[in-house]
Amino acid sequence: MGAIAQLAARPFPFCRPERIVADVQISAGWMHSGYPIMCHLESVQELINEAGIRSSGVWGPIHELGHNQQRQEWEFPPHTTEATCNLWSVYVHETVLGIPRARAHPALSPPEREKRIKTHLGKGAPLHDWNVWTALETYLQLQEAFGWEPFTQLFAEYQTLSGIPKDKDGKMNLWVKKFSEKVQKNLAPFFEAWGWPVQKEVANSLACLPEWQENPMRVHTHPQE
Secondary structure: HHHHHHHHHHOOOOOOOOOOOEOOOOOOOEEOOOEEEEEHHHHHHHHOHHHHHHHOHHHHHHHHHHHHHHHHHHHOOOOOOOHHHHHHHHHHHHHOOOOOHHHHOOOHHHHHHHHHHHHHHHOOOHHHOHHHHHHHHHHHHHHHHHHHHHHHHHHHHHOOOOOOOOOOHHHHHHHHHHHHHHHHOEEEHHHHHHOOOOOOHHHHHHOOEOOOOOOHHHHOOOOOO
């Protein structure tokens, strides 16, 4: 739980413990977030098998704990609802359990990740298809380039930030601007490659920052360079 709080930039211990309750019937899905997190009885062994957790991981419960850390200020539903919560799954598996992301979930194997990028771009990077694992890939590319620190810093900053737009496009553009400023790179072309609706004034405001030469999307959008 300390790692959950650390990534979320929240004080630890929490003011109340997170609870997971197993039952014969729950309101939705295999597990769902909330207070308490709910799961089926079949999941109990996964939750109490420490040896299994340390060797193979425990993606589902951490995914739900991640849901409980999501905040509307930096969430872009419906696209990121089932995506950004998985940042916590990746973070806990790698920093606590020592399980790399490629082994933490089959969807994060390098071939699967590459296939999703090509599929998304092959469709023209439509925003309506940017969700779940495809949306997570955008965040993973940023994390692999800049580490976890920009995320924790932004999650902390958003807790006291005022004037946050209410509309999805406005919130997405604020994230583009804030992340670019945090890492001191112009990330507008990167987000545009993913199909984000980057506003012209935001792109212009970031043009003074250094170009992100290592932009991992460039190999897909400009293969001849």
